[in-house]
Amino acid sequence: MSIPRIEEQINFIIEIDKLTSVFRQSYLINEDRSENSAEHSWHVATMALILSEYAEEEVDQFRVIKILLVHDIVEIDAGDTFCYDEIGVQNQMEREKRAGDRIFGLLPEDQAREIFELWQEYEAHESPESKFAGALDRLMPLLHNYHTNGKSWRKHGINRDQVITRNASIREGSEALWAYALSIIDKAVAKGYLAAS
């Protein structure tokens, strides 16, 4: 027996409350604790509201924000994979795909498809919107690290080359934001927040 459409929608909304229990490697600037993925999703979606003028190609700002609102929901099942964890990154896609099937599958079919497509667009990193969303998603932890004196970088012994390699794709989304990112990476090295090599 199928359940009413609104019940399916509310079940999804209740389920995604769990994103508040997924903790990231980034530290909040204002509190001495890790950031969770719900907080991050809000922060980066709001960032898109402010910084879209720097997108490399013309973007549909609403689509960028929709992508960012849903881009981490799969972490409810798949967990947050630290971007410098090379083994975790290998099977990340498979774990996240299963998570998407289950969690987006709570929604009515049309909406499940829509949200799944937004998430897959993000992962494919091909559209102007997904490249710009990806740029914001990578810039944000740089800001968090810089404004917490490199807390997460220092904890994991990350150096400048690793940060540059990992974040170079910001450039595909925005040359201007990549230039800004490089400026704070260099300031972080100068201040001793990030190892030079």
Place this chain on the structure above:
Amino acid sequence: MSIPRIEEQINFIIEIDKLTSVFRQSYLINEDRSENSAEHSWHVATMALILSEYAEEEVDQFRVIKILLVHDIVEIDAGDTFCYDEIGVQNQMEREKRAGDRIFGLLPEDQAREIFELWQEYEAHESPESKFAGALDRLMPLLHNYHTNGKSWRKHGINRDQVITRNASIREGSEALWAYALSIIDKAVAKGYLAAS
């Protein structure tokens, strides 16, 4: 001396990280702690992505989501005012207006104005978008209360009439969501999560 536009924008983005330190009266469903306003802002903006078909009047879904992303930022200075706190509600507007001036004022002037207008539109509760955003913002704590066995209602000794009075404006944003809200209010009374009177 004026600072570069991008620095003003980043200063705002760094500042609003503080919304993670503003705690609401609602409890998370999945964790035994109060929800903060950053988590809430993400959750309710994503809710707008799913439930916009129920808006009473036709709405610009993107505008609803923009309103919801920024609607609580003033709480960084003004704090969260519990909706059943009648004294706090009286000077809430004045405290929040000062907060908006300071926090949105970190942005370049054009963006400061845009975000201030989104927030004022929300507070005025006149446009179809603000009425629908308001409906979602009120429905969400009902869901949180219901799915935590009435935790916040019981803590504050709230009864059914108070919940009905406080949330009746959901109806202006969406008759369908108000019907849904009434159904869970009645189930909450039946289950003993909410006092009947």
